[in-house]
Amino acid sequence: MGGTLNSIYSNVSFALQLHTKSMMRLQEQASTGARINRPSDDPSAAYRILGLESQQRALAKYTAKIAETTDTLEIGLNVMQNMSQVLADERVRLSQIISGTYDQTGRERVAEAVNDALEQIVSFANARHMDQYLFGGGGTSSAPFAVQRENGRIIGVTYQGAVDGRMIEVAPGVDAGAFYVGDDLFRVQNRGQSCVYGETGATVGSGTSSVTGTVWLTVADANADGTFELSIDDGRTWVNADGTANQAVVDSRTGKVLFVDTTGITQTGVDMVSFEGTHDVFETLINIRDLLFNDRNLSDGRIDELRNVSMGALDEVRNLLVEKTTSVGSKVGFLDRLREMLEDIQYNTEDEASGLRDADITQVAIDLSRRQVLYEMSLAVAGKLISISLLDFI
Numbered sequence: 001m002g003g004t005l006n007s008i009y010s011n012v013s014f015a016l017q018l019h020t021k022s023m024m025r026l027q028e029q030a031s032t033g034a035r036i037n038r039p040s041d042d043p044s045a046a047y048r049i050l051g052l053e054s055q056q057r058a059l060a061k062y063t064a065k066i067a068e069t070t071d072t073l074e075i076g077l078n079v080m081q082n083m084s085q086v087l088a089d090e091r092v093r094l095s096q097i098i099s100g101t102y103d104q105t106g107r108e109r110v111a112e113a114v115n116d117a118l119e120q121i122v123s124f125a126n127a128r129h130m131d132q133y134l135f136g137g138g139g140t141s142s143a144p145f146a147v148q149r150e151n152g153r154i155i156g157v158t159y160q161g162a163v164d165g166r167m168i169e170v171a172p173g174v175d176a177g178a179f180y181v182g183d184d185l186f187r188v189q190n191r192g193q194s195c196v197y198g199e200t201g202a203t204v205g206s207g208t209s210s211v212t213g214t215v216w217l218t219v220a221d222a223n224a225d226g227t228f229e230l231s232i233d234d235g236r237t238w239v240n241a242d243g244t245a246n247q248a249v250v251d252s253r254t255g256k257v258l259f260v261d262t263t264g265i266t267q268t269g270v271d272m273v274s275f276e277g278t279h280d281v282f283e284t285l286i287n288i289r290d291l292l293f294n295d296r297n298l299s300d301g302r303i304d305e306l307r308n309v310s311m312g313a314l315d316e317v318r319n320l321l322v323e324k325t326t327s328v329g330s331k332v333g334f335l336d337r338l339r340e341m342l343e344d345i346q347y348n349t350e351d352e353a354s355g356l357r358d359a360d361i362t363q364v365a366i367d368l369s370r371r372q373v374l375y376e377m378s379l380a381v382a383g384k385l386i387s388i389s390l391l392d393f394i
Contacts, residue, residue, distance in 0.1 A: 023371045030368065052349050059346040066170045066339040072178040073332050076134045079127045080185070080325045083281070086117050086124075087318040094288060094311055104294060107303070111292035118154055118285040122147055125157075125182055125281075135182030136161030144182045145282075148253070153289075156253060157282035159183040171338060176331065185324045187212075187280035188316055197309055198271025202230075205246035205259030212278035214287045214313060215251070215258055216296065217271045228265050232258050232273075241265060270296045272306050279313040281321070288314070 093110055096102075102110070126143045127134050136144030144161030147154050159182055166179040191212075194204040200219040215232050219241075222229040228241040230249045237252040241262040249258045258273065288310045290296075291303060298306070 023368065052352055055349050056346060059342050059349065062169075062171050063339055063342050063346065065168055066176075066335050066342070069168050069170055069176055069178040070332055070335045070339070072129055072132075072134070073328055073335070075129045076127075076180065077325060077328045077332060079124050079134065080321060080328065083121055083124050084318060084321045084325060086120055087281070087314060087321065090114055090117050090285065090288070091311060091314050091318070094307060094314065097292070097307060107292040107294065111289050114285055114289040114292065115153065118282065118289060121281055121285060122154065122157060125186060132179065133161070135180055135185060137179055137181040138162035138164050138166040140166065140179055154282070154286060156286070157280075158254075159187075170335065171342065174338070176335060180324075180328070183280075186282070186317070186321070188277050188320050190277035192276035194273065194275045196271050196273050197306060198269055199267065200269045200271050201264040201266040202271055203261040203264060204273065205261045207246045207248065207257075207259030209256075209258045209275070211251065211254075211256045211258045211273075212275055213280060213283040214275075214310075215273045217249070217258065217260065217273050218296075219265060219268050219271070221268050228262070228268070230260060230262070270298065272309065274309060274313065277316070279316050281317045284310070284313045284317050 090113075093113060097107060097110060122145060125135055125145045132140035133142065133144055136142065139162035142160075144159060146158045146160050148156040148158070161182055163181060163183075165177040165181050167175040167177055170176045194209070196203050196217070198217070200217075202217055202219060211232070216234065218231045218235060220229050220231070220235075220238070221227070222238075222240060229238040230241055230247070231238050232249050233251045233253050237250070239247070239249055241247065241260075243262055245261045245263050247260050247262050249260055250256070251258070291298075291306055291310060294303060
């Protein structure tokens with residue numbers, strides 16, 4: 001009799017404990033809204049949820065990088081578009097200058113406007129975003145373009161930024177450049193033919209000249225005895241013409257070399273030497289400005305001729321800028337699509353994790369109600385069983 005009652009009591013207690021634990025778990029799910037509140041609730045699902053949450057964090061990190069990179073590129077794109085518009089305006093201004101319509105005073109007014117445009121272009125080239133220079137490549141902490149001035153005017157602009165762009169990982173195995181190398185954006189690097197515009201008889205030698213864009217070759221009579229001397233730095237330094245076909249003339253300001261064929265020189269003067277496919281934005285505007293100021297005392301006819309040459313150089317650098325602007329715009333579009341794709345993956349990952357983690361509240365309520373009924377029935381049955389006495393067996 002005693003053994004039977006002890007067995008009944010133990011079984012009833014165990015059953016009530018099971019009901020209590022189940023009800024507590026369901027009540028916790030109802031209050032938290034989560035089916036899994038600790039790894040022991042479902043070890044396999046908990047492990048999967050941890051993996052999905054780790055993936056979510058990685059995706060969020062990439063989308064944040066894409067947003068930051070896109071923002072930087074869009075600002076750079078806007079700057080480049082403004083630069084392109086400035087060049088377009090200067091081309092219109094230059095095309096309106098016709099000898100006989102504009103006298104020297106009028107040309108000087110246009111030259112002042114070109115000088116203002118040059119200052120604006122330099123400011124654009126050294127633009128910053130969040131204290132980082134946009135066009136210095138990997139070197140974002142210092143201004144990429146250094147300016148040389150003389151009497152307040154810009155006489156040269158030198159690129160001193162990094163030679164490589166700064167790459168940012170925006171997705172697994174996908175890198176994107178946010179900070180471009182300014183020298184690649186604003187300088188044409190497709191050296192073509194060279195041409196001398198002038199009347200001195202000098203031509204470009206056969207050596208590989210390191211000068212780029214446009215340079216001015218000055219031929220002077222050294223001692224008024226028919227001996228010529230040459231300069232490409234506006235008379236700062238001179239070299240005597242030796243009558244050879246490949247004489248080196250050095251610009252003391254930059255150290256760059258122009259090889260000159262001096263065999264055909266017959267008179268003094270100033271020649272424009274243009275290297276197709278090597279012009280940059282700054283040198284082109286400097287050359288146009290100086291041409292219009294006419295510090296070299298050129299005739300109206302020469303100015304008109306060289307104006308047309310300068311317009312060709314201006315078209316060259318503007319076409320490059322338009323091409324690079326289009327390229328940056330395409331990259332912005334690519335990053336936008338990549339961000340949308342990652343956001344879709346992130347949403348699906350979050351949805352899968354929620355499906356594993358979140359409780360079905362309706363089903364929890366049904367299960368809790370069922371457990372409550374079973375618990376109450378178990379209590380009633382337990383009361384009956386525990387109240388058994390000796391009289392029940394007589």
